[in-house]
Amino acid sequence: xxxxxxxxxxxxxxxxxxxxxxxxxxxxxxxxxxxxxxxxxxxxxxxxxxxxxxxxxxxxxxxxxxxxxxxxxxxxxxxxxxxxxxxxxxxxxxxxxxxxxxxxxxxxxxxxxxxxxxxxxxxxxxxxxxxxxxxxxxxxxxxxxxxxxxxxxxxxxxxxxxxxxxxxxxxxxxxxxxxxxxxxxxxxxxxxxxxxxxxxxxxxxxxxxxxxxxxxxxxxxxxxxxxxxxxxxxxxxxxxxxxxxxxxxxxxxxxxxxxxxxxxxxxxxxxxxxxxxxxxxxxxxxxxxxxxxxxxxxxxxxxxxxxxxxxxxxxxxxxxxx
Numbered sequence: 610x611x612x613x614x615x616x617x618x619x620x621x622x623x624x625x626x627x628x629x630x631x632x633x634x635x636x637x638x639x640x641x642x643x644x645x646x647x648x649x650x651x652x653x654x655x656x657x658x659x660x661x662x663x664x665x666x667x668x669x670x671x672x673x674x675x676x677x678x679x680x681x682x683x684x685x686x687x688x689x690x691x692x693x694x695x696x697x698x699x700x701x702x703x704x705x706x707x708x709x710x711x712x713x714x715x716x717x718x719x720x721x722x723x724x725x726x727x728x729x730x731x732x733x734x735x736x737x738x739x740x741x742x743x744x745x746x747x748x749x750x751x752x753x754x755x756x757x758x759x760x761x762x763x764x765x766x767x768x769x770x771x772x773x774x775x776x777x778x779x780x781x782x783x784x785x786x787x788x789x790x791x792x793x794x795x796x797x798x799x800x801x802x803x804x805x806x807x808x809x810x811x812x813x814x815x816x817x818x819x820x821x822x823x824x825x826x827x828x829x830x831x832x833x834x835x836x837x838x839x840x841x842x843x844x845x846x847x848x849x850x851x852x853x854x855x856x857x858x859x860x861x862x863x864x865x866x867x868x869x870x871x872x873x874x875x876x877x878x879x880x881x882x883x884x885x886x887x888x889x890x891x892x893x894x895x896x897x898x899x900x901x902x903x904x905x906x907x908x909x910x911x912x913x914x915x916x917x918x919x920x921x922x923x924x925x926x927x928x929x930x931x
Contacts, residue, residue, distance in 0.1 A: 640700055640872050641674040647862075648704040650689025652682040655794075656815050659896055660729055660860045661705040667883040668876075676703075685769050687716050694718035698867035700876070706863040708915045712923065713769045720916060723863040724873055725908035727880040730898035732813050733833035734775040734856040735840070737826045742808045747830050747849040750809065754785035764798045764807035767791040768928065772798075774919050775832055775856035776811045777926060782853045802826060813858065814839050814897025832856040838894045859901065859915065861908050877905050 645668070649661040658680065665676040681689030686707070693704030694717075703726065711720050736747065742761075744750045754761045763779075765772040768791075776789050790807050792798040795816040802810040802817075803825045810817070810826075814837060820826045821840070830849045831837050834857075846854040862880060864873060881902045883889050890900045903911070922928075 640875060641672055643701065644675045644677055645672070645700070646677050646679050646702050648689045648693045648702065649678055649680050650682060650686035650693075650704065651680065653680050656732065656813060656896065656898075657705055657707060657860065659815075660893070660898070663889065663892055664705075664729055664862065664880070664883065667886075667889060668879060671879040671883065685713055685767075686710070687713055691717050693863070694722040694865060696865045698724070698865040698869075700864065700868055700872035703862055703864050703876075706861050706912070708771050708857070708859045709769055709774070709919055710912070711916060712919055720912055722866050724866050724868045725905050725912060726862040726864055726873055727877045727905060728901040728903050728908050728911065729860045729862065729880070729884055730893045731833075731857050731859045731901050732815070732898040733831040733837055734772055734811050734858065735814055735817070735831050735837070735843070736779070736829045736846075737802065737810045737812055737817060737821070738829055739802055739805045739808055740824070740827050741805055742827075744829065745827070747846065747851050747854075750829065751783050751785055754783070754787050758786040759788050761787045761809060762790050762807040763787045763809040763811060764790050764792055764802055765811045766794050766798060771856055771858045771919075772811045772813070774922060775854075777928070778856060778922060779811070779854055781922070781925070782851060799826075811856075818897055837897070838899050839897045859911055860898070861911075863908075873905055 647661055647665050649658050651657045662678055665678045668676045681692055690704060690710055693702060696702035711718065738744055744753060750761065763776050765776045767773060773791065780787060795812055798810055798812060799817045799820065801807055803820050817826055818839065821828055828840060828843045830846045831840060831843055832846050832855050834855060836843060836845055884900050884902045893900050
């Protein structure tokens with residue numbers, strides 16, 4: 610009876626230890642032990658999806674476990690981002706985060722619900738025009754808009770996209786009146802811009818690059834501190850006489866808040882090596898972006914700085930972003 614009782618007690622102890630082992634947080638030395646999910650809160654085929662798939666492919670090799678891209682689009686990226694914020698913080702759920710992740714109202718999450726892992730790339734908002742518009746610079750656009758207030762039309766995706774906020778920032782910075790026309794995405798915007806249905810476009814490079822190279826669109830300036838690698842001959846807004854006009858979309862990887870620091874550091878180390886590689890750099894530039902790396906702290910500072918900047922504009926203009 611004593612032996613049986615001892616065995617029974619030992620079984621309970623073993624079971625308890627096993628439960629503790631299963632519940633303990635993951636550590637860098639045994640991470641990852643299974644596949645990782647990378648949530649992309651946008652549809653397949655877009656710029657964020659392309660960047661996410663590139664990162665997933667390279668991380669799978671670096672970590673020795675498959676990184677699976679899961680597209681969860683909807684509500685301006687809120688649906689997928691919210692799912693990531695509520696995921697178990699064990700390093701097995703990551704999310705592609707971009708500038709303005711918490712700007713819409715009633716998202717159900719805040720930037721504090723995420724642990725930034727690192728930056729991947731940036732892409733500037735570019736002011737481009739239909740060639741029929743008699744404008745070859747931002748100064749020309751400003752002159753036209755002042756001559757005929759509201760007559761110059763500018764296409765953008767809808768709020769809360771950075772493209773839309775860039776158009777609003779342009780109006781505030783210059784003091785001119787242009788009419789903003791919103792589209793469902795950069796694809797329809799690019800098509801209508803080429804067709805002459807709108808005069809200007811506040812666009813990203815990737816969806817318009819072919820038309821730019823074919824001469825179907827004229828690029829006036831990039832709203833960034835430096836020239837874009839994909840458009841080295843195009844001046845920045847500052848070079849064009851408009852230093853206050855900057856709108857840069859940043860791509861990064863984040864995890865749910867509470868993810869063990871050791872895992873964040875491991876992921877950041879691999880991510881920085883991936884972005885710094887010649888092949889990844891070439892692919893990011895070909896997609897209209899510029900490679901960007903940094904520590905988790907640097908990415909956190911980037912998020913806070915950009916959120917504060919655009920939140921201030923939203924408040925100033927009294928915009929309602931849903």
